Amino acid sequence: MAPDRLLRYLQIKVHHLIQDHDWDSIHVVGSYDRQAVISAHEKTGKLFNFERPTADIQGRALIVKAFPGADYVHHYALIIATYLAMMGKAVDTVTYALPDPAVSREAVKRLTLDLDGDLVIVGWGLAHLAPPDGVWNHGHGYAWQRTEVHGRRVVYLGFLHSIWGDVAGRVVTRLAELGARDVVYVGKVGALNPDIEPNTRLATGNTSLVGGSVVTWPDFFGDFATAQPGVHTGVHVTSPSILLENRDWLTEHAEHAFVDPEIGPMGVAARDAGIDFGYLHVISNNLARHYPADLSNERHSDVVRRRTVLIRQIQDVIANRLAARPI
Structure with missing residues (x-):
């Protein structure tokens, strides 16, 4: 940057x-x-x-x-x-x-929800993903809304504070303890491929480099998301801070696809808890090439417009995945 x-x-x-x-x-x-x-x-x-x-x-x-x-x-x-x-x-x-x-x-255990095999969708863009006439119920630092999609119970869960890095992994562990069967994380991810323009494509996958080791998890989406137009896949890199992602870091990870702090810990937590996890993210910035849009101007009207289109696509992919998946 x-x-x-x-x-x-x-x-x-x-x-x-x-x-x-x-x-x-x-x-x-x-x-x-x-x-x-x-x-x-x-x-x-x-x-x-x-x-x-x-x-x-x-x-x-x-x-x-x-x-x-x-x-x-x-x-x-x-x-x-x-x-x-x-x-x-x-x-x-x-x-x-x-x-x-x-x-x-203990901080994450303040999260208390009554779950019984639900799909929990957590992360960013929830105000657009959840039913517009739904009611948000508030807890300690979080809010949730329940609905049903193609006969499947779905809970949208958002946090008022950041669930950065390892906290996101602890959230998945907690959701599994509370009875969630699947967790989907919707958010923003940085591209390491210089050809991907920010806010034009989505990212998904089931593999991350965490602490130097490659980890995989049972993917909620299977091959469904990667088969959709405009959805990019590849090996994700878990990094605790964008401020550590300098040119040497980029050279070391140039063959990988994406980077963010949460996906790896969440995938590991889901794998260890025996539940499925999937992510479907807006590619919000590019570390390998300069583009007009990056993390410093996310409130620009053109960025917001493009992301609104991508959020609708995320909504459709999740709904179609639920329609195709046995209850």
């Missing part, structure tokens, strides 16, 4: 207290605390994924509280450090402490 676009990406993520003031120290921890100072840069007008890490002022120190996932705490500390570096400020003021896995598990 070009420096000006990277800075724009960081500015919409970094807490306003960091952008507006200098601190002797900034410490990022895993804690979901909406009673702390909420960032003025949180998005408005969204149902889901609008909450950003909050902050506590302790004299000249700032404690930044991110949802307790190891990948998210690390990623947000990188966001802050990169922003400060680009602003010519000291980076060594930034430290972070990864949350204890038990804390991460």
Whole structure:
């Protein structure tokens, strides 16, 4: 990403207290605390994924509280450090402490749904995927809506906060514990093939490179999604932060297809829990070639229009897969 676009990406993520003031120290921890100072840069007008890490002022120190996932705490500390570096400020003021896995598990266990073999669709674009006249029921940091598609019970599940990286895997584990039979993740993914223009195609698959090892999982879609026009497939790469995806990283992974933080952990969790998992994502940006659309200008009207078309395609593919699959 070009420096000006990277800075724009960081500015919409970094807490306003960091952008507006200098601190002797900034410490990022895993804690979901909406009673702390909420960032003025949180998005408005969204149902889901609008909450950003909050902050506590302790004299000249700032404690930044991110949802307790190891990948998210690390990623947000990188966001802050990169922003400060680009602003010519000291980076060594930034430290972070990864949350204890038990804390991460307990945070995700706040998710309580009564599931019995349901398909759970989780992620992005749910306001367009779910029935427009449906009612969203709210829990602790999440909301859900039930419906039926071709005789199959379906639950749409969205989170107010980010379920970044390993947190997404824990969500799948939790959904399996609650009785889900299948989980589909709808989101956005980065392309590593330079020929794919952002916001024109969908991505799917059942294989990811996680921590240097190739993992596969039972795919909800089977071969169905890959047979649809405009759907690209290949080996996905799990990366905890876009800020680690530099030119050397790209060279190392050039033969792979996509990258994001969640798909790999979710697939592993589904495999281990004995349920099916599938992803069907909008290809939102391209790491291998510069295109006008990237992660810094996602609210542009042309980007929104193109993604609306792709969301409708995702909706159709899921419905047709359910129609073709035995209950």
